[in-house]
Amino acid sequence: MTRRPGIAETAALTAAGFAFFFAVWWGVAASGWLPRAVLPTPSDVATTFMALIRDPFAGYTFQQHLAASIGRYLMGFALAAAIGVPLGLLMGWFRILDDVVSPLFEAVRFIAPLAWVPFAALWFGTGIGGPIMIIFSGAFPPCVVSAYRGAKLVDQRLIEAAQTHGAGSLRVIAEVLVPGSLPSIISGLRVSAGLGWQSLVGAELIVVSAGVGYLMVQGQSNLATAIVMCGMIGIGAVGFAIDVALRFVERRIKAQWSPA
Amino acid sequence: MSGISFKGVTKRFGGRDGEVLAIDRVDLEIADKEFVAICGPSGCGKTTLMRMAAGLDFPSEGTVAVGGKAVRGPGPDRAVVFQQFALLPWKTVKENIGFGLKCRGVPAAEREREVMRYVELMGLTGHENAYPHQLSGGMQQRVAIARSSVLQPDVLLMDEPFGALDAQTRVVMQEELIHLARRNPRTVLFITHSVEEAVYLADRVVVMSRRPGRIQETIDIGATRRAENWEAQAIEDVMDRDSFIHFRTRIWKLLRHRDEAAAAAQRPARRA
Numbered sequence: 001m002t003r004r005p006g007i008a009e010t011a012a013l014t015a016a017g018f019a020f021f022f023a024v025w026w027g028v029a030a031s032g033w034l035p036r037a038v039l040p041t042p043s044d045v046a047t048t049f050m051a052l053i054r055d056p057f058a059g060y061t062f063q064q065h066l067a068a069s070i071g072r073y074l075m076g077f078a079l080a081a082a083i084g085v086p087l088g089l090l091m092g093w094f095r096i097l098d099d100v101v102s103p104l105f106e107a108v109r110f111i112a113p114l115a116w117v118p119f120a121a122l123w124f125g126t127g128i129g130g131p132i133m134i135i136f137s138g139a140f141p142p143c144v145v146s147a148y149r150g151a152k153l154v155d156q157r158l159i160e161a162a163q164t165h166g167a168g169s170l171r172v173i174a175e176v177l178v179p180g181s182l183p184s185i186i187s188g189l190r191v192s193a194g195l196g197w198q199s200l201v202g203a204e205l206i207v208v209s210a211g212v213g214y215l216m217v218q219g220q221s222n223l224a225t226a227i228v229m230c231g232m233i234g235i236g237a238v239g240f241a242i243d244v245a246l247r248f249v250e251r252r253i254k255a256q257w258s259p260a
Numbered sequence: 261m262s263g264i265s266f267k268g269v270t271k272r273f274g275g276r277d278g279e280v281l282a283i284d285r286v287d288l289e290i291a292d293k294e295f296v297a298i299c300g301p302s303g304c305g306k307t308t309l310m311r312m313a314a315g316l317d318f319p320s321e322g323t324v325a326v327g328g329k330a331v332r333g334p335g336p337d338r339a340v341v342f343q344q345f346a347l348l349p350w351k352t353v354k355e356n357i358g359f360g361l362k363c364r365g366v367p368a369a370e371r372e373r374e375v376m377r378y379v380e381l382m383g384l385t386g387h388e389n390a391y392p393h394q395l396s397g398g399m400q401q402r403v404a405i406a407r408s409s410v411l412q413p414d415v416l417l418m419d420e421p422f423g424a425l426d427a428q429t430r431v432v433m434q435e436e437l438i439h440l441a442r443r444n445p446r447t448v449l450f451i452t453h454s455v456e457e458a459v460y461l462a463d464r465v466v467v468m469s470r471r472p473g474r475i476q477e478t479i480d481i482g483a484t485r486r487a488e489n490w491e492a493q494a495i496e497d498v499m500d501r502d503s504f505i506h507f508r509t510r511i512w513k514l515l516r517h518r519d520e521a522a523a524a525a526q527r528p529a530r531r532a
């Protein structure tokens with residue numbers, strides 16, 4: 001392996017990366033090579049961003065759109081975790097469930113969240129249900145897969161020890177499989193959180209009230225590319241924050257969990 | 261009545277390069293409250309035999325019954341002390357020892373009392389809130405023994421339970437086990453590599469031969485033990501007795517002799 005850079009070094013390199021990105025963006029946009037309406041400059045976007053924060057666009061300010069998105073996202077993600085993790089654990093424990101559900105699941109999970117948009121709208125409406133279902137369809141597979149893999153990888157001897165001391169299926173699941181697969185579940189939740197957030201724009205294509213995705217759709221139909229970019233930056237920043245936070249949680253839990 | 265009965269038990273394991281015959285037609289009757297030790301070379305199938313009594317593996321042929329009923333799966337009437345401890349890493353010493361009682365639905369207060377009694381008995385005082393990875397191998401083994409013993413099971417299946425203990429602790433545990441067995445007799449299937457330990461602890465010692473595992477000979481110790489009242493004596497005094505030495509030498513010879521015979525039989529076999 002190569003030498004691990006220090007924190008200061010890492011921060012400097014990261015800053016350099018961003019600086020380079022913005023420089024290129026600015027250079028291309030300012031060169032007049034592309035019309036402003038197609039590629040706004042960073043300062044255009046910043047100005048638009050300040051305006052969006054101050055004045056409502058498409059009914060709400062930027063913060064309100066973002067809050068609506070986050071609320072929707074949290075519901076979809078929570079639902080995916082609440083159903084996916086137990087389902088994965090049960091599939092890892094009960095052979096029958098594994099045989100019945102796994103092939104079906106393996107096929108369905110390759111359908112991209114966006115592909116669900118028409119049905120989500122038809123079945124659950126464009127209010128709360130539809131968007132949540134799309135986020136759910138993005139966040140659900142990693143929850144199931146990580147819990148399932150985690151349960152399958154739990155040391156067989158621990159399961160046997162629990163069983164020979166009187167534990168039934170439920171207790172084995174609760175006291176051996178859950179803690180034993182926790183590191184895997186946590187990793188899965190992190191992936192799931194990311195994919196759920198990625199599905200958000202798709203989810204909000206069908207939303208008719210508020211949300212960053214909705215903001216972007218409205219911006220696009222007004223040919224206001226700077227607004228679309230503001231939405232993209234908002235999504236990128238929140239997604240990055242979610243990932244950093246969950247990485248931190250994951251590291252903490254794994255450090256506490258893995259026996260020396 | 262919780263005797264263990266192996267009748268015509270054969271166990272084959274399927275593998276990539278064909279089948280492994282681990283146990284070959286073993287017949288063994290262990291009476292209720294009898295203490296039987298199994299000795300034999302590594303890989304002769306001792307653990308496999310025990311796992312079938314525990315309901316974790318099933319015979320390819322023949323039957324394994326406990327208390328007259330064919331074994332269908334694991335049950336709390338048969339507690340197992342595993343060769344590799346198998347403590348739950350996310351539970352403390354206390355929680356590990358109390359696990360079986362919790363499964364049984366014993367109320368917390370009573371559980372606490374019982375658990376602490378065994379914590380003390382096993383010399384684990386001061387470590388009751390430690391996690392397994394914070395303990396030495398020997399301490400982990402004592403937790404595993406406590407976890408099974410606290411259940412007072414009809415049948416105790418122990419797979420080299422003292423293997424990770426230092427010589428002194430081992431002696432203490434052996435004496436403790438003898439006292440427990442006398443105060444509270446139960447059926448014990450005890451696997452060990454130590455011939456001395458087998459002779460000291462068991463009513464009967466079963467000597468197994470190298471793979472495929474067969475019972476080579478069964479040696480009755482119980483009558484002598486009772487006649488000479490071994491249990492009232494310190495382990496080192498028992499080990500000095502002529503009778504003890506006689507048993508020990510006999511078992512050693514069985515193990516040795518068999519090895520040489522097996523080695524001799526294998527040499528020409530390899531050419532075929």
Ligand SMILES: Nc1ncnc2c1ncn2[C@@H]1O[C@H](COP(=O)(O)OP(=O)(O)OP(=O)(O)O)[C@@H](O)[C@H]1O
Pocket residue numbers: 273274275280281282300301302303304305306307308309343471
């Ligand atoms: N699950 C399994 N699959 C395939 N072969 C197995 C399996 N379990 C045991 N065996 C084989 O069966 C034989 C007996 O194994 P077992 O673990 O019972 O031996 P043992 O007498 O307990 O040995 P040791 O004293 O080293 O613990 C070995 O040859 C082993 O390789």
Ligand SMILES: [Mg+2]
Pocket residue numbers: 306307308343419
């Ligand atoms: Mg073994």
